[in-house]
Amino acid sequence: MYDEKESLWLQHGSKWPSDEDVPGFRETTSDFMAKCAIISNQVFSCFATALGFPEDYFCVANDVTQSDCLTQLRLIHYPPAENAAGTWRAGSHTDIGCLTLLFQRDGEDGLEICPGRESHTSFAMGDTFSPLPAKTGHIVVNIGDMLMAWSDDRLKSNFHRVRAKDVGKSPSRYSIAYFNQGRRGFVLQGPQKKYPAITVEEWFNQAVRRNFANQQAATVK
Numbered sequence: 001m002y003d004e005k006e007s008l009w010l011q012h013g014s015k016w017p018s019d020e021d022v023p024g025f026r027e028t029t030s031d032f033m034a035k036c037a038i039i040s041n042q043v044f045s046c047f048a049t050a051l052g053f054p055e056d057y058f059c060v061a062n063d064v065t066q067s068d069c070l071t072q073l074r075l076i077h078y079p080p081a082e083n084a085a086g087t088w089r090a091g092s093h094t095d096i097g098c099l100t101l102l103f104q105r106d107g108e109d110g111l112e113i114c115p116g117r118e119s120h121t122s123f124a125m126g127d128t129f130s131p132l133p134a135k136t137g138h139i140v141v142n143i144g145d146m147l148m149a150w151s152d153d154r155l156k157s158n159f160h161r162v163r164a165k166d167v168g169k170s171p172s173r174y175s176i177a178y179f180n181q182g183r184r185g186f187v188l189q190g191p192q193k194k195y196p197a198i199t200v201e202e203w204f205n206q207a208v209r210r211n212f213a214n215q216q217a218a219t220v221k
């Protein structure tokens with residue numbers, strides 16, 4: 001089943017809307033992304049220190065000034081819905097990268113979260129989800145699978161999903177997700193070396209293949 005949403009993805013090498021088409025968009029969005037990088041780095045510094053890495057370790061590994069950085073901003077729109085039982089705005093998933101900052105707006109609820117999962121190879125579904133009401137100005141911070149592997153599974157990625165109301169009308173929902181996804185060529189390995197050293201690029205490719213295979217298996221059941 002597909003997700004009922006549309007989104008604009010921005011990262012190194014993206015084609016931006018022109019200033020004639022959307023005046024001020026590039027400047028405003030770039031400023032916003034720079035602020036997201038600063039906040040992400042504050043969180044990364046805490047995690048790096050707690051894990052025994054140098055304080056700036058994850059900041060360097062996710063440095064958006066480097067052209068091989070896979071970090072991405074996604075501007076997401078979920079169209080209005082009515083009696084949406086059986087559909088998903090975003091099906092249950094964990095984020096694939098290191099750390100996500102998620103921005104929502106007042107009155108556009110629908111995000112549901114699940115506590116951190118146990119192992120980065122599982123793709124458990126059917127756990128208990130709790131709604132996280134949308135608040136303008138708040139930032140939801142999700143740990144992703146890459147950071148889970150990079151921390152030898154000590155920091156858990158968390159399942160989350162987005163739905164419209166089963167019964168009645170749901171307004172449009174706009175959200176913004178800033179995905180810290182590491183630098184392609186950076187070598188990823190936890191301090192305890194639980195998993196073999198691997199580049200971010202190769203880790204990403206493997207994770208996409210694994211998630212896709214698991215999703216296929218879950219759909220077939």
Ligand SMILES: O=C(O)CCC(=O)C(=O)O
Pocket residue numbers: 074076090095102104111160161162175176177
């Ligand atoms: O729109 C949201 O609130 C969640 C989006 C999300 O989880 C994602 O794009 O990975």
Ligand SMILES: [Fe+2]
Pocket residue numbers: 093094095160
């Ligand atoms: Fe997500």
